[in-house]
Amino acid sequence: MNLFSDIRELVIASLTAMASDGQLPAGLDLAAVAVEPPRDAAHGDMATNAAMVLAKPAAMAPRAIAEALAARLMADPRIAGADVAGPGFLNLRLNPGIWQGLVRSVLVQGTAYGRSNLGAGLKVNVEFVSANPTGPMHVGHTRGAVFGDALARLLAYAGWNVTREYYINDGGAQVDVLARSAYERYREACGLSPEIREGLYPGDYLIPVGEALKARYGTSLLEQPESVWLHDVRDFASQMMMEEIRGDLALLGVQMDVYSSEKALYGTGEIEAAIDTLRGMGLIYEGVLEPPKGKEPEDWEPRVQTLFRSTAHGDDVDRPVQKSDGSWTYFAPDIAYHHNKVKRGFDALIDIFGADHGGYVKRMKAAVSALSGGRVPLDIKLIQLVKLFKNGEPFKMSKRAGTFVTLRDVVEQAGADVTRFVMLTRKNDAPLDFDFDKVLEQSKDNPVFYVQYANARINSVLRKAHDAGIAVDDATLAAADLSGLTHEAELKMAKQLAEWPRLVEIAARNNEPHRVAFYLYELASDFHGLWNRGNDDTALRFIQEGETATSQAKIALARAVSVVICAGLGILGVTPAEEMR
C-alpha cells in the first residue's frame, strides 16, 4: 500500500477523463505528473504539479487546468479538499479516515508494509567488498560491505531479485606477495627467523598461516626454491585469508550468495572469449597510448599494447587489456567476469568500489555496454573514505594488522548494529567520520541511539499496557476502532508513516540506502515529539487510564511506528532494540 501512488493514479485517471471529455487535449504525456508531500504541512497532505507540467503542452493556463482537475478530484471520497496555490500547485487534503486506515494497514501488513514491486522481479547483481584475499578486512572494506548489503536488502524489499556477489581478486601479483609473506611466517613457525623484506605483508595475521603451513607440510618446504612451493602456498594462504574474510563478514551479518574467483577465469578460455567478442565488434586493436597530458612520467616510453576501444562507449581514452609482455592486465579478467555476469542473465549490474577506483568506472561501463549490446545497465557506486576518531582525535592503531584498523577492531568496539547504522548515515560518495565514543553515546546526536530509543519507548508502552490488562497484540490493535485518532499530532505521525513506501522506492531507484537511515531519524524525531506532547497534554498519552478502547487506538499508532522502524532497521541490517536499559 502506497498512498502517494494511489492518489497519483487517481490524478492520472482524472486527467485522462478530462482529455476524453475535451477539457484537455488528447495524447498528453502524463509521465511528469507527480504527487508528493508538500514542503509545508500547512499546504495540505499532498500536492500535485499536474497543472504546471501540462500547461505548456496543453496550451492552457495552469489555473484553468488545476481548477478543473480539483473539481474532478473532489468527487472521490478520499479527497476532502483541493486548492490551487502558488504558481499552479494543486494542494490536496485527504479525509482523516484515510490516515486511520493507513495505521490499520501497517498493523495488518507488518514489516511488509512498504514493500514494493518497483523491481518487478528483475534480476540484479550487487557486487561488493571484493577485497584482495591478502589479509583481514579493514575499515574501508567495512563501509563497502555495509553499503552493499544494505543496498541488496533495500532492492529485495523493493521487488528486485537480488544476488550478492564477491569477486575474489586472487589472480594477480598480490597473491604471490601473500605467498612469499606467508612462507616467511612458515619459516618462523619452523624455528627460523623470518625475513619480512620490503614489499611483503608484515601483519601478525599471517603467523597462524605459517603455523598452519607447518602443520600441513612439516619442514618439507624449507630450503626449497620458490618455484617449488609458490603455487601451493599461494592457494593455501589465500584460502585461509578468504576464510578470515568470510568470518569478518559474518561478524557484520553479511552473507554473500556467490563468490567468484578471478584466478578461476584463467585457463578456461573465458578471458580470451570475452576479448574475442569485443574484437568481433571491432573494439580491440594494437596501438600506442598517448602519455597523460601535463604529468608525463619520467620513464614514459611509447609501447604497442592490445587496447580496448572504450572511447566508443563513452570513455575518454582507450584502455589496455594486455601488458607489453602479452599477459593480461587486471582489466581483462574483469571484462570476462562482467561478461560472465551478463551471460548469467542479470537485468542490471551494480558494482561497489572504493573511491580510489573512480578512474575505473568509465571503462567498466564501456565494457558492459559493449558486451551486453547496451541491454544491461551497470551502476557503479564509489564508497568514500572512513575517518576514524576516538575522543575527537584521529585514531589509527590496530591490534592485529599493525598498519591499518581492521573490521574486527571496529565491530568489537562498536558492535555490528552501531557500525552498520553509522556507516549508512552518509551518502556513499561523501567521506564519513566514525568516532568510537560518539557512536556509543546515548544521546540524540547519535542517530543510532535516537532511533533505537524511540522503538524502546514504544515497547515500553506495550509492556505497560499489557501489565494494565489491555490487549496489545497486533491482531487486536488492527481490529481496534481507530476513529479516535483525530488529533493533529497523531495524524502528523500517521502521515509520516505514509511516506515510508514512497521513501523505499526513491531510495531503491537511486541505489541510496542512506535515505532509509535519514527517514528513520525523522520518524523517531516525530515520535519523540508526540511522546513529549503527552507530558503537557494527557489526552495525547498512549495509555489512557480506564479507557481500553481509546488506549488501543493510540497504542495502535505507536505500534505502527515501531513496525516501520523495524522494517527500516531490517533494510539497514540492524537489530531493533526492545529496551535501552
Place this chain on the structure above:
RNA sequence: GGCCCCGUAGCUCAACGGAUAGAGCGUCCCCCUCCUAAGGGGAAGGUUGCAGGUUCAAGUCCUGCCGGGGUCGCCA
C-alpha cells in the same frame, strides 16, 4: 593537463527538478508530582563557492571558472 567526486547556517550534514533551503551540535530562553527528560518546545543563525544558460520552477540539470580530494600505460 584529462577524467571523477565534493563545495549548503559558526561546526557536522539533509533536501525524487517544485512552494518561505531543513536537522543535529554549539549559543540563548523554556518544559519532569505524569507512559524512559537517555526526551521535547522556542529564539538566533543562509547571496546553497563564483558567473552565465536551460526550465512554468534550479542547491539539484548544462557550460565556464575558483577551492578541496581522488585518479591517470606492464598495481589490483
